[in-house]
Amino acid sequence: MLTGELVALRPVEPRDAGPLARASRDPETQRLTGIVKNMTDAQWQQWIEEGAESPTRVDYAMTSLMPNGDGAMSDECIGEIVIDNIDQVNRSASLRLQSLPEFRGRGYGREAISLVVSYVFATPPQGLGLHRLSLEVLAINPRARMLYESLGFVQEGVLRDAGRDGEHWCDVVVMSLLEDDIDLPE
Numbered sequence: 001m002l003t004g005e006l007v008a009l010r011p012v013e014p015r016d017a018g019p020l021a022r023a024s025r026d027p028e029t030q031r032l033t034g035i036v037k038n039m040t041d042a043q044w045q046q047w048i049e050e051g052a053e054s055p056t057r058v059d060y061a062m063t064s065l066m067p068n069g070d071g072a073m074s075d076e077c078i079g080e081i082v083i084d085n086i087d088q089v090n091r092s093a094s095l096r097l098q099s100l101p102e103f104r105g106r107g108y109g110r111e112a113i114s115l116v117v118s119y120v121f122a123t124p125p126q127g128l129g130l131h132r133l134s135l136e137v138l139a140i141n142p143r144a145r146m147l148y149e150s151l152g153f154v155q156e157g158v159l160r161d162a163g164r165d166g167e168h169w170c171d172v173v174v175m176s177l178l179e180d181d182i183d184l185p186e
Helices: 014-025 027-033 041-052 108-121 142-150
Strands: 007-011 058-064 077-087 092-099 132-138 154-165 168-178
Touching: 007 108, 014 027, 014 041, 014 077, 014 092, 027 092, 041 058, 058 108, 077 108, 092 108, 108 132, 108 142, 132 142, 132 154, 142 154, 142 168
Parallel strands: 092 132
Antiparallel strands: 007 058, 058 077, 077 092, 132 168, 154 168
16 A cells, blocks of 8 residues: 555555446546546456456555545545556556546646655565656647656657547657656665
8 A cells, every 4th residue: 555645545446446437437538548448347347356466567546535524534446546567577667547537636646646656666575666667648638748747757759640539549648757767765
């Protein structure tokens, strides 16, 4: 479990299938992430179970550390952040993030990415000890690109017409962060 001031990241569990399915069905999420397939709650549950067994993937549910309406803390999933394509030989991985619509723009994603970046580059056993973390973002999503840039990710290139914006093609921007690009605590 990774914990910040706004969010805690815990392993994704079968109970998170509903919120993750709802997030991925949101029209704005679909447009800005290029999701073209709607998965059912059951398909999400299967995906969660398969991911838990994968040595090349770490799936976290984002949970808010802010008190809910009755002042209690909630362990409910507000989004996910995934470290994927983990390659221990090349010490690299990729990253993706999605939030439930009502939790966007509040700093949860920024803090979740920061927590994951620290974990990815930290020396084992505290982290994965990787050298490179990459991501892809649709060119039609400048807000996400600015967030990634503010966290130190650098644009490496553009995959022309590699994504979809509804019925139209759009470019996909490839970005990365190297362990040497950030200051890790000793």
